[in-house]
Amino acid sequence: TRCFAIVPAAGSGSRMRSEQPKQYLSLLGQPLIRHTLAALCASPVIDRVYVVLSVGDQEWDRHDWTSFGNRLVPLFCGGASRADSVLNGLRAIADDTSESDWVLVHDAARPCLAPWHIENLVRELIHDEVGGILAVPVADTLKQADSHQHIAATVPRDGLWQAQTPQMFRYVMLKRALESARNVTDEASAIEAMGLRPRLVRGDPTNLKVTYPLDLHLAEWILQHREE
Ligand code: CTP
Numbered sequence: 757t758r759c760f761a762i763v764p765a766a767g768s769g770s771r772m773r774s775e776q777p778k779q780y781l782s783l784l785g786q787p788l789i790r791h792t793l794a795a796l797c798a799s800p801v802i803d804r805v806y807v808v809l810s811v812g813d814q815e816w817d818r819h820d821w822t823s824f825g826n827r828l829v830p831l832f833c834g835g836a837s838r839a840d841s842v843l844n845g846l847r848a849i850a851d852d853t854s855e856s857d858w859v860l861v862h863d864a865a866r867p868c869l870a871p872w873h874i875e876n877l878v879r880e881l882i883h884d885e886v887g888g889i890l891a892v893p894v895a896d897t898l899k900q901a902d903s904h905q906h907i908a909a910t911v912p913r914d915g916l917w918q919a920q921t922p923q924m925f926r927y928v929m930l931k932r933a934l935e936s937a938r939n940v941t942d943e944a945s946a947i948e949a950m951g952l953r954p955r956l957v958r959g960d961p962t963n964l965k966v967t968y969p970l971d972l973h974l975a976e977w978i979l980q981h982r983e984e
């Protein structure tokens with residue numbers, strides 16, 4: 757079986773409040789997304805990396821991606837939501853895939869993906885019936901708010917995990933799940949909605965998503981200290 761990566765990179769990064777979409781912001785002198793794509797393209801367990809860009813992306817062609825060779829394929833077919841972008845990407849690669857292929861969906865906005873994250877996920881799931889995701893146990897105490905922002909309840913955090921990416925599922929199952937899903941923020945919830953139970957594979961917090969400006973600094977620190 758083969759493993760393909762799909763990287764949704766068609767968002768606008770509204771919470772980042774920057775001029776450019778966050779995937780192109782500079783991180784250690786490179787566009788943020790280059791770190792993400794480099795991690796995936798360098799992985800021996802991944803056969804090809806498809807990056808889903810917005811239809812009107814102005815920035816991609818300004819950079820030189822030739823060092824990734826034909827392992828990296830850009831698709832200008834982003835959608836209105838992350839799930840739409842992923843589904844459009846899955847549809848675009850239909851002719852290159854077979855039923856048993858795995859797809860690893862990974863956010864462009866997670867540039868600190870490390871080789872061991874990918875390898876652990878694939879090792880744990882390659883013989884699985886359903887698939888699963890990288891995740892980390894919740895560390896903070898969680899509060900349920902009422903409509904006036906008072907605490908209505910303290911939610912026990914036992915058994916609660918924060919979902920990360922990559923999220924790894926079979927091509928056909930994932931496409932079918934996303935086609936029937938409504939308003940999902942990750943692939944696993946679409947699979948869950950079909951009555952299936954994806955596995956949680958423990959990752960670590962360094963695989964953070966760059967969402968707010970502070971995250972860019974954290975990501976820089978993580979990458980710098982990993983290279984030393
Ligand atoms: N994404 C996408 N297509 C969309 C929305 C998001 O491909 N229509 C991608 C983003 O580019 C990002 C990933 O999905 O790599 C995770 O989404 P998120 O962190 O929410 O990014 P944005 O939607 O760009 O940011 P924001 O929600 O702050 O606007």
Ligand code: MG
Binds near residue numbers: 767
């Ligand atoms: Mg978003």
